[in-house]
Amino acid sequence: MKSQDLKVLAKKSDQYLEYETDELMTWCGGCGNYAIQNAVKRSLVLENIDHQNILFCFDIGCSGNESDKIQGYTIHGLHGRILPLAAGAKIANPNLTVIATAGDGATLSEGVNHLIHAIRNDYPILFLLHDNQNYALTTGQASSTSPRGCRRNAAPEGVPVDPLNPLELVLSQKPSFVAQTTSSHPDHMTDTFRKALNHKGFAFVSILQTCPTYNKQTSNQWYLENTIEVETIKKYDHTNIWDARKIVESENEKIPLGLIYQNPKKTNFLNAMENGKPRNLTKEVKHYDVSKLY
């Protein structure tokens, strides 16, 4: 984020404030969710997204508890199921900007099938994975991204198996947009979300999130020291899936941030179904003559 953007934001402070609710925040002090919510609001304002036509879709967990803490049309669904629920709304009304939010438990355990098929179908929605490497709202059990050996609630001797790497999984499915950012870097998040909002297909954004209560290993400082922005890597080509796969699979190097991979040529679900002319199905509910159809 450039200082120029901050000036633009200052001018649009009324728009920014429109997203504020007077509900009491229920996250812990220092939770990454505060910064994520701020970056989401900044990116929506900077990209001039029509507030009235946004549908915020929340899964269950600490991230889901935002569902009444941001002003707008929101839907708070069931654990693991937010992707098909959000995709359904987008199919009905392509004019909506649909933003789905879920944690690592929902996305990579309870509903991992939905993630795979959301990528395959390339539903044109923005998906924010809040990855804090634990199940925080149920008091800190291990998730499938908790590192091997780390201690968690119900894993007193340390997690006995290897974690799953979300980016490896996603990149193996020929996605159209993959980015990674961290709640420890609000400006980087804002820039990443802006790019994702402009993508025409399924925009997968992994957010490496701090959880000061249940995950002491990855503090803000830790994320800033152990990550690298791909834009700074020589010859890194985000349109080359092998560059992307190589960087997310290399274990001894820093964790990559930024636009990891994009394939703008992939045809999203709505364009594939409707020959490039998505219709607003909310305007089509009326009687149809079926007498010639049988």
Added chain:
Amino acid sequence: MNRIRLKIVGQSGSGLLTVGDIVSQGLNQLGFQLCSDREYPSLIKGGHSCYTINFANHPIRSLSHTADILVAIDKPSLVAYHQALKPKGTLIHGYERTQGIKDILDQAKKKNITIISTKARQLAHTYGGNELMANVILTGMVWKALGFELKIVQKLFEKKFQRKPEISKIAIKCLKAAFNEVKKISDIPLPTKKKTRKLLDGNHSLALGAVHAGVRFYVAYPMSPSSSILTHMANMSTKTGVIVKQAEDEITVAQLALGAIHGGTRALCATSGGGFDLMTETVSLAGIIETPLVIIIVQRPGPGTGLPTWTAQGDLNLAIHAGHGEFTRLVIGVSDPVDTYNNIQHALNYAEKYQIPVILLSDKVTAESKHTIDPKDFESIAIERNLTEGKDLKKLASSDRYALTKSGVSKRWLPGSCKTWYFANSDEHKEDGVLTEEGEEAGKMYAKRNRKLETLLEELPEPTLYGDIKADISFIGWGSTRTTMLDIIEFYKDKNISVNYLHYDYLWPLKTKMFEKVHKNNANIHLIEGNYLGQLGNLLEQKTGLKLKQKFLKYDGRPFFIEDVIEYIDKHTKS
């Protein structure tokens, strides 16, 4: 004219579907009314299948398990089904090595059965056809034996093979050869008034009714016997514009449908009991966020995989109780193509009017039996969306969305339609959707959602009574049973036994006034239901404290055949 009962039997994949479809279409063109169904195992090749056609020159709604005419395509099916043939009936077969079926043929002769046979495969080869062409020959044999004109079936085959002119030529030669081989055995009077009827099954008419009512998104995962709804929706989609999606599992199906309805269109999904099990969490979600949802369960026997291609009425309790927590829902049962077409429209309306899940119960026999229907019986029911739109949007407050109204129903408007946002919150919430864990607020919202049940119960019609209020024997039932009971009432009209039947279209919430009246007037009152527990009967007994005399239950995957009910009535009316 009595109904004529025809059964065509063969192994799956042998082509009996062709014989059955052509004969059915031909009978419809002649002006007969018919009901047909295919019994088949859950496999693609082999196993015995049976295509039953009952026809007459008056309404026929139900099926028989015996036959006047049996058409056997191959030996294994003949062995499996020959006992269904009534004495003095007709056996038509194309099996050449009669030595192997000597016992069956001898038994048939003892029952005074007329046997009509040709060496179908040999005949087909003579005219350049393959083994499947034997089906054309059998069709010709049946048609000639029934005494009908060649040109009707000839045209149907020409239409069937219109894209394959070479095959068409061979088929017509085979058909004509079959006609020459066989003698006419019956003199069936043709219907005098020819009326244009359509031959449709319940799944097809469900798809049509849904399209008519403005469903713009259909999503499903294949599961017998619901799968053909997906096929019909997909085949019609270029003409209807409906977006049709085969999703990755039933959980996704229900969530996509609910999301699309929340987004603002009319969406629909269908499955069978096992798939519905996976959808139940979504039913519960729809309950708390008060987003409408319509799910079709085309029933087959469970539990587990059960009998995938057979029928049942075993999922009534499932539909009524599915999903955690308590909330208002509507359960509707359908029985034939016409009421399926009409009731899917009601289902979509009630879901939006009350912002509740609506579960529509069909079953295999309703879904797949073809009936001759009069398109005039298809109703066009006004679409009721109960949405706040236009100028009224300006008057809204966020707290209108889940306002604690007396009826339990609050205002609903679509995301994006105005700047008055609301939170559709699966956590317990206040009137604008903001989460609450305060006891008083939570209790009030919980009660509001459940209050809709009373409002809905008030609006629903009482069940329909067929026959007079007093009868020698009374039945209570729902779903596909109606088709059999309507034919039964007709059957007993001139037999000095009166029968009445109380039919439930709306199964939950449960109306009981009419039931109480029928119960008061009829001591000889019986439940007729396709399950083991007598689920509807139990609900009625629990709610009214009244007892039914006896429960006539069937749970072997077969529907109530006309003979089953005749036997039951004869047993329970002799005193």
